[in-house]
Amino acid sequence: MTRLVVGPFNRVEGDLEVKLDISQQQVQQAWVNCTLYRGFEQILRGKRPEDAMVYTPRICGICSVSQSVAALRALADVQGIKMPVNGQRVTNLVLANENMADHFSHFYLFFMPDFARPIYRDRPWFDKVERRFKAVTGTATAEIVPARAEFLHLMGTLAGKWPHTLTLQPGGVSKSVQPQERLRVLAILQGFRAFLERVTIGDRLENFVALDSLEALQSWAAANSIESDLTLFLEISEDLQLQQLGQAGDLFMSYGNYPLNGEYCLHPGLWQQGKKPLDLSLISEDISHSWMNQSQAQLPPISGETEPDMSNPAGYSWCKAPRLDGKMVEVGAFARQLVDGHPLARALYQDSRSNVRNRVLMRLLELARITIAMEQWAREIDPSQPFFEDNGQLMQDGIGIGTLEAARGSLGHWLEVRDGKIHNYQIIAPTTWNFSPRDSQQQPGALELALQGAPVREGEKEPVAVQHIVRSFDPCMVCTVH
Amino acid sequence: MINLLWLQSGSCGGCTMSLLNAESPDLIKTFNAAGINLLWHPSLSEETGSEAVEILDAVDCGITPLDILCIEGAAVCGPNGSGAFHMLSGTDRSMMEWIERLSQRARYVVAVGSCAAFGGITSAGSNPTEARGLQFDGEQRGGLLGDEFTSEQQLPVVNVAGCPPHPNWMTETLMSLAFSELQPQQLDKLGRPRMYSDHLVHHGCPRNEYYEYKASSEKPSDFGCMMEHMGCVGTQAHGDCNTRLWNGEGSCTRGGYACINCTAPEFEEPGHSFVKTPKLAGIPVGLPTDMPKAWFVALSSLSKAATPIRLKENAVSDHIKVPPKIHPVKKKR
Numbered sequence: 112m113t114r115l116v117v118g119p120f121n122r123v124e125g126d127l128e129v130k131l132d133i134s135q136q137q138v139q140q141a142w143v144n145c146t147l148y149r150g151f152e153q154i155l156r157g158k159r160p161e162d163a164m165v166y167t168p169r170i171c172g173i174c175s176v177s178q179s180v181a182a183l184r185a186l187a188d189v190q191g192i193k194m195p196v197n198g199q200r201v202t203n204l205v206l207a208n209e210n211m212a213d214h215f216s217h218f219y220l221f222f223m224p225d226f227a228r229p230i231y232r233d234r235p236w237f238d239k240v241e242r243r244f245k246a247v248t249g250t251a252t253a254e255i256v257p258a259r260a261e262f263l264h265l266m267g268t269l270a271g272k273w274p275h276t277l278t279l280q281p282g283g284v285s286k287s288v289q290p291q292e293r294l295r296v297l298a299i300l301q302g303f304r305a306f307l308e309r310v311t312i313g314d315r316l317e318n319f320v321a322l323d324s325l326e327a328l329q330s331w332a333a334a335n336s337i338e339s340d341l342t343l344f345l346e347i348s349e350d351l352q353l354q355q356l357g358q359a360g361d362l363f364m365s366y367g368n369y370p371l372n373g374e375y376c377l378h379p380g381l382w383q384q385g386k387k388p389l390d391l392s393l394i395s396e397d398i399s400h401s402w403m404n405q406s407q408a409q410l411p412p413i414s415g416e417t418e419p420d421m422s423n424p425a426g427y428s429w430c431k432a433p434r435l436d437g438k439m440v441e442v443g444a445f446a447r448q449l450v451d452g453h454p455l456a457r458a459l460y461q462d463s464r465s466n467v468r469n470r471v472l473m474r475l476l477e478l479a480r481i482t483i484a485m486e487q488w489a490r491e492i493d494p495s496q497p498f499f500e501d502n503g504q505l506m507q508d509g510i511g512i513g514t515l516e517a518a519r520g521s522l523g524h525w526l527e528v529r530d531g532k533i534h535n536y537q538i539i540a541p542t543t544w545n546f547s548p549r550d551s552q553q554q555p556g557a558l559e560l561a562l563q564g565a566p567v568r569e570g571e572k573e574p575v576a577v578q579h580i581v582r583s584f585d586p587c588m589v590c591t592v593h
Numbered sequence: 594m595i596n597l598l599w600l601q602s603g604s605c606g607g608c609t610m611s612l613l614n615a616e617s618p619d620l621i622k623t624f625n626a627a628g629i630n631l632l633w634h635p636s637l638s639e640e641t642g643s644e645a646v647e648i649l650d651a652v653d654c655g656i657t658p659l660d661i662l663c664i665e666g667a668a669v670c671g672p673n674g675s676g677a678f679h680m681l682s683g684t685d686r687s688m689m690e691w692i693e694r695l696s697q698r699a700r701y702v703v704a705v706g707s708c709a710a711f712g713g714i715t716s717a718g719s720n721p722t723e724a725r726g727l728q729f730d731g732e733q734r735g736g737l738l739g740d741e742f743t744s745e746q747q748l749p750v751v752n753v754a755g756c757p758p759h760p761n762w763m764t765e766t767l768m769s770l771a772f773s774e775l776q777p778q779q780l781d782k783l784g785r786p787r788m789y790s791d792h793l794v795h796h797g798c799p800r801n802e803y804y805e806y807k808a809s810s811e812k813p814s815d816f817g818c819m820m821e822h823m824g825c826v827g828t829q830a831h832g833d834c835n836t837r838l839w840n841g842e843g844s845c846t847r848g849g850y851a852c853i854n855c856t857a858p859e860f861e862e863p864g865h866s867f868v869k870t871p872k873l874a875g876i877p878v879g880l881p882t883d884m885p886k887a888w889f890v891a892l893s894s895l896s897k898a899a900t901p902i903r904l905k906e907n908a909v910s911d912h913i914k915v916p917p918k919i920h921p922v923k924k925k926r
């Protein structure tokens with residue numbers, strides 16, 4: 112048995128270290144460690160509830176808006192307030208802008224550069240992939256960095272700036288959209304659609320979204336006219352059999368996303384060999400393998416405690432281990448599309464469950480689906496109607512929960528206000544689910560499970576298969592531990 | 594070539610995300626134009642694990658010359674000064690120690706963002722992780738590297754403060770260091786490049802006419818000035834946010850919310866709500882920068898009395914209710 116420690120594990124957001132036990136050229140066991148603790152849940156105690164809108168986005172610079180949306184929903188839940196429909200549209204647009212920019216950056220900057228590593232120099236696709244995806248110097252980076260920046264102009268127009276806006280509020284948005292700004296947003300979205308269609312997907316977004324089976328996807332990609340970064344990925348995936356890499360568990364969750372007038376654009380729920388309802392009250396956090404005070408091994412988030420303590424002999428991460436009814440869960444774009452019921456997601460699940468290929472494909476599908484939805488929300492903005500509603504209510508004591516789907520999966524904030532101050536604030540981020548340590552039942556987290564069986568070549572210190580698997584989750588470590 | 598090494602300490606990664614928003618030209622072109630060679634960056638570089646550690650070790654022992662060391666995020670010194678809240682993964686060393694060591698090797702040290710500069714959000718509340726800036730603890734000089742620290746080129750830590758900083762604040766500071774142009778007198782007393790810190794957020798704010806007449810916004814989405822009620826400190830905050838916009842056409846005040854002075858030390862603990870203006874006898878406690886109090890009070894009451902109907906109405910509206918009057922063209926005879 113050989114022990115490898117891979118770190119600093121980069122091209123993920125934040126600090127990550129992975130320990131691997133290897134024998135027979137395979138990973139036997141893995142342990143995931145989030146190596147940075149910042150203590151936001153401690154910082155928030157005693158603060159004014161409304162100031163959560165300043166602190167929580169700063170948990171994460173890449174999921175900043177997602178944190179804002181969770182916080183505003185938790186605050187709105189305490190106060191029992193609703194935002195006008197224009198406020199919902201703009202909130203959806205701003206959240207989708209961040210989520211889609213994240214999917215876009217993940218594919219090009221974080222995930223694809225690993226196929227341009229010299230280890231693949233004997234593959235038939237290597238030369239073109241190296242030219243296109245080499246980290247920093249590849250042609251893709253030169254193209255997508257400006258395209259991403261231009262797409263994020265939507266933030267300048269609707270939210271002042273990104274990251275870390277204060278536009279999003281429990282009662283709506285602080286920026287009322289003027290007629291000329293609505294048109295500007297439509298123009299920005301057209302520019303992004305054009306880039307996706309020309310470069311990333313290689314076809315009308317609607318045609319890609321309409322694919323409903325693995326066969327349909329394969330024959331679409333084989334069509335002569337389609338040459339894109341997506342089809343290049345499919346070629347690599349076919350050659351390396353990425354659908355056999357990184358399978359985790361069989362329970363998937365989505366809190367649902369982009370609600371408008373009570374209807375979700377992406378529906379919430381669970382998937383376990385079929386769609387099931389989701390009950391948030393079944394969530395608890397296990398800290399048996401975390402560097403946390405061990406007085407309570409498992410607590411639901413609303414009464415959760417965060418007291419760092421390195422003396423736990425079983426501890427190996429700052430991350431807690433969230434579980435649903437005691438079970439390990441995978442979250443993210445694959446889970447979200449599966450739960451929502453997109454035919455291609457269901458077909459991929461039937462074919463090969465969750466794995467590197469399917470996670471990446473579902474992010475690209477979501478890029479197409481949600482860009483189309485964004486156009487719809489922008490068209491429907493009505494500048495003559497209010498964007499913010501002053502509910503005139505003082506912050507009362509109570510409990511609030513705010514949930515949504517960030518780019519990387521299910522994000523929840525659990526808030527208790529007592530005597531007008533934040534009494535407790537607990538955050539469970541997407542990567543807290545995916546990259547959790549073991550729990551008191553010795554159940555590994557989703558990544559720890561997905562890494563078991565990963566192939567390791569002779570002499571590899573950072574097994575490339577391990578890198579593909581880790582990055583296929585698009586982990587965000589700064590959110591994970593906060 | 595100018596070797597640049599970028600490390601993330603107690604941060605949210607938002608400064609890097611903002612850096613990637615650089616435009617005209619974009620980040621990659623800017624680095625190329627300045628001759629900057631990215632030795633390693635956690636979000637962008639290929640090298641991972643031992644490959645990355647090799648790069649750091651080569652700098653640490655002086656084999657690879659280091660021109661610019663960028664640290665994003667606060668130095669995390671807890672628990673009990675050990676730095677164990679943030680070990681650089683794959684190494685048995687705290688990030689705190691890595692920063693101390695690599696700073697000795699760098700021609701220039703840049704604290705990227707308010708966390709690295711002063712502690713920032715990471716040091717808020719009870720500061721559970723003992724977070725500090727590189728050369729400041731909040732407003733006090735000191736920090737991890739100490740008051741006396743200067744890098745090899747005799748510059749103190751350059752504090753590109755902001756939460757996050759505007760991409761151009763970062764790229765222009767890096768260019769100016771790459772060209773060996775940045776002089777100590779071009780930093781303000783908080784170590785911030787005066788290129789952007791000699792400006793106020795108030796400059797170029799589209800709500801200036803409302804400010805002049807004290808026509809104030811009362812709730813989010815109102816058009817009026819946000820100083821009187823909504824917590825805005827743009828008249829005191831250093832930064833060219835409204836003359837050089839964010840993500841195309843944005844800024845905080847253009848987004849309809851208060852400037853919270855994120856380029857300043859200790860902005861994270863204002864001692865009052867971020868979005869409500871503290872007042873004494875009905876007068877906002879914080880005065881516009883360089884303005885004598887008596888004059889401010891006198892001018893405010895005078896201008897309030899003179900507020901045009903148009904501004905009074907529009908200030909509490911989310912659209913232009915009363916448009917500016919169109920004057921007939923008067924021809925001079």
